[in-house]
Amino acid sequence: MSLQPKVIDRIFQRCAASYGAAWDRSLGTAPLNDVKSAWGHELAGFADRLGLIAWALENLPEDPPNAIRFRNLCRQAPVLDAPPRLERVAASPERVTAELAKLQPALAKPAERRSNVAWAHAILAQHQRTGRMNPTKLAMARAAVGRPRSTEQEDEAA
Template identity: 40%
Template sequence: MSAMYGRLFADMWAGSDLHEVKSAWADDLGAFCGQQIAWAMEQCKSRELPPTLPAFRNLCQQAPRPEVLALPPPRVPREVAQERAQQLRKTAEQASRRQAGDTSWARTPPADGARGSLWERRIIELAEAGDPRFLQQLAEHVERGVIVSARASAVLNAAESHALA
């Protein structure tokens, strides 16, 4: 503004701590973007006197809001959306039916295979914790070849040794 108003702008702050002045202007104008401040500066060109901070803030508030660029919403085919909604409903129903202590989930391996799956790890962890329901379930899966791991065998061997002791 000094370039626009020269000494008039500088004289407004005579006797003031310039650090405080700059800090006050920065704090007050911090909420505005560069486009709004540039618009307010453009409005000052038609004024003979430099604006005070409240007057300049008022100009910034009158500035047109900049257009916010955003990606368009994703286009999902209706069939895909319906399929996903059906999957969510099915999952929600299963979760609501599941009660504490229900082990039915452990009976059927995942369709894409048990090896290294979360399903396999959870059964082994619960068997390691000594839950007899999961020790039995683990033994059945190992016997059928559904779960094949050294960790599963170790859990069953430890359980057998403990039972014999």
């Protein structure tokens, strides 16, 4: 996520107001857009944590910072809001047994599991009809039906 240009503009406005001519001298002779791009690059990691940038603006050093010093100042900001944590609740043995029982019908039907390779049979049939198929796709279809290497006659049997 990149830092919005309006955030960089706000930082520059605040620094210009705080440091005056010293801020202008600190920017040097490079084009202002290039300088702002460099600041945006250095501060991109704070795009979703603007509170850290706000803290840095409230705690500016005596001398005008460059992009790297300002980034380091942002990193020194205290973490104010820790994310909420959910309580860890152990599952009861009865609930675990009930949930596993719900899975048993799916595990007890091997014929249905074999139907999960219907896509592979369709690819093999299409290859047999047209003689054309992406080799990787064909190899995956053959592997899915348990025939890693196959001939066209074997594909016809599918």
